[in-house]
Amino acid sequence: MSERRIGIIMNGVTGRMGTNQHLARSIAAIRRQGGVALRDGSRLMPDPILVGRDGGKLQRLAKTHGVERWTTDLDAALANRADRVFFDAATTQMRPTLLKRAIAAGKHVYCEKPVATTLAEALSLVRAAKKARVKHGVVQDKLWLPGMRKLARLRDEGFFGKILSVRGEFGYWVFEGDPGRAQPAAQRPSWNYRAQDGGGIILDMLCHWRYVLDNLFGEVQAVSCRGATHLPWRWDEGGRRYRADADDAAYATFELKGGVIAQFNSSWCARVRRDDLLTLQVDGTKGSAVAGLRDCRIQSYAETPKPVWNPDIPQPIDFYAGWRPVPDEAFDNAFKVQWEAFLRHVAGEGGFRWNLLEGAKGVQLAELGLKSWARRRWLDVPKLKA
Numbered sequence: 303m304s305e306r307r308i309g310i311i312m313n314g315v316t317g318r319m320g321t322n323q324h325l326a327r328s329i330a331a332i333r334r335q336g337g338v339a340l341r342d343g344s345r346l347m348p349d350p351i352l353v354g355r356d357g358g359k360l361q362r363l364a365k366t367h368g369v370e371r372w373t374t375d376l377d378a379a380l381a382n383r384a385d386r387v388f389f390d391a392a393t394t395q396m397r398p399t400l401l402k403r404a405i406a407a408g409k410h411v412y413c414e415k416p417v418a419t420t421l422a423e424a425l426s427l428v429r430a431a432k433k434a435r436v437k438h439g440v441v442q443d444k445l446w447l448p449g450m451r452k453l454a455r456l457r458d459e460g461f462f463g464k465i466l467s468v469r470g471e472f473g474y475w476v477f478e479g480d481p482g483r484a485q486p487a488a489q490r491p492s493w494n495y496r497a498q499d500g501g502g503i504i505l506d507m508l509c510h511w512r513y514v515l516d517n518l519f520g521e522v523q524a525v526s527c528r529g530a531t532h533l534p535w536r537w538d539e540g541g542r543r544y545r546a547d548a549d550d551a552a553y554a555t556f557e558l559k560g561g562v563i564a565q566f567n568s569s570w571c572a573r574v575r576r577d578d579l580l581t582l583q584v585d586g587t588k589g590s591a592v593a594g595l596r597d598c599r600i601q602s603y604a605e606t607p608k609p610v611w612n613p614d615i616p617q618p619i620d621f622y623a624g625w626r627p628v629p630d631e632a633f634d635n636a637f638k639v640q641w642e643a644f645l646r647h648v649a650g651e652g653g654f655r656w657n658l659l660e661g662a663k664g665v666q667l668a669e670l671g672l673k674s675w676a677r678r679r680w681l682d683v684p685k686l687k688a
């Protein structure tokens with residue numbers, strides 16, 4: 303079986319997402335499985351070159367994941383015509399500049415979300431990629447989570463009847479990193495909590511909710527969002543106390559095309575008493591579902607209990623009992639599945655809808671969410687044109 307090499311410049315791989323999801327779980331895993339199968343029977347084999355600032359870290363990372371090439375010289379990497387794809391999972395703020403350099407060098411580009419911190423920048427990227435006629439993609443990983451795939455299938459089978467509403471609960475307690483307390487290390491990077499570094503849960507999560515809602519339940523047409531900065535002080539990676547001035551919770555409502563109403567609570571300051579870190583409850587005229595990252599449970603019309611309000615007796619209904627699990631299928635890692643689709647697309651096989659314009663829509667919704675909060679009002683989400 304013949305093998306086709308595809309050179310990928312991977313930037314930001316020493317970070318949390320870059321290392322775990324993109325290098326270990328996606329590119330290294332694709333290499334281990336023998337590449338991506340193409341229609342002509344050949345296999346597309348990723349040949350990554352890791353790019354970053356710290357040579358020592360890159361070398362160790364390359365060794366751990368069986369990667370031969372790494373460099374601290376991005377210009378030299380971009381100058382190599384044999385590497386046709388540029389990928390970025392470094393900081394959101396630097397992304398537009400980096401992507402533009404890669405596009406100018408004629409690379410196809412794939413990147414983490416948010417594609418930029420402002421809609422204007424995000425749209426300028428769409429235009430640059432279009433002009434250069436390069437292929438482009440943005441990570442929309444939640445669409446390939448088993449829980450979301452199950453919701454999509456239920457929707458396609460008509461299980462819900464008419465979908466009325468969607469309720470999303472996202473979040474968990476992100477420790478402050480206070481060296482003097484029981485959990486001295488935070489489980490997320492400190493820049494997430496500083497506005498000047500591109501932090502904030504609205505920019506982070508409304509990008510996700512945009513593509514989840516657009517793809518599963520109807521295009522987002524209006525938003526009302528109330529952000530909050532609940533915890534004003536946190537401690538950084540070096541144990542230094544800093545002012546956490548970015549929003550760490552968002553309480554948002556969306557109106558979708560077709561009339562569905564979606565409400566999402568996103569919080570890094572909430573303790574979990576639900577099935578998973580993200581749960582989506584979908585209520586329809588014929589049935590409901592609650593999906594987490596992997597599992598999904600359903601309750602049909604016929605299975606719906608008939609509660610009667612009576613606080614004077616203990617609750618006679620076990621509301622958790624009346625739900626059936628949706629059977630599992632073989633679902634691969636969500637980031638890997640999307641990587642495979644992008645690589646096939648670059649190789650000329652299949653379209654790829656999850657592009658820079660779709661990424662810009664996420665930034666648009668985040669920006670409108672922030673505006674809605676500042677102005678204390680509902681805002682329409684206009685159609686985007688690059």
Ligand SMILES: NC(=O)c1ccc[n+]([C@@H]2O[C@H](COP(=O)([O-])OP(=O)(O)OC[C@H]3O[C@@H](n4cnc5c(N)ncnc54)[C@H](O)[C@@H]3O)[C@@H](O)[C@H]2O)c1
Nearest residue numbers: 314315316317318319320391392393394414415416441491
């Ligand atoms: N798809 C998702 O679910 C998801 C989840 C979390 C984060 N993200 C996105 O992924 C990106 C990275 O997030 P993370 O949590 O991995 O952050 P991180 O802080 O762990 O990693 C950031 C990376 O950028 C590099 N970097 C930082 N400053 C730099 C500079 N000045 N010059 C060059 N490189 C620099 C770091 O070395 C590191 O490799 C962000 O854009 C974030 O929004 C996406």
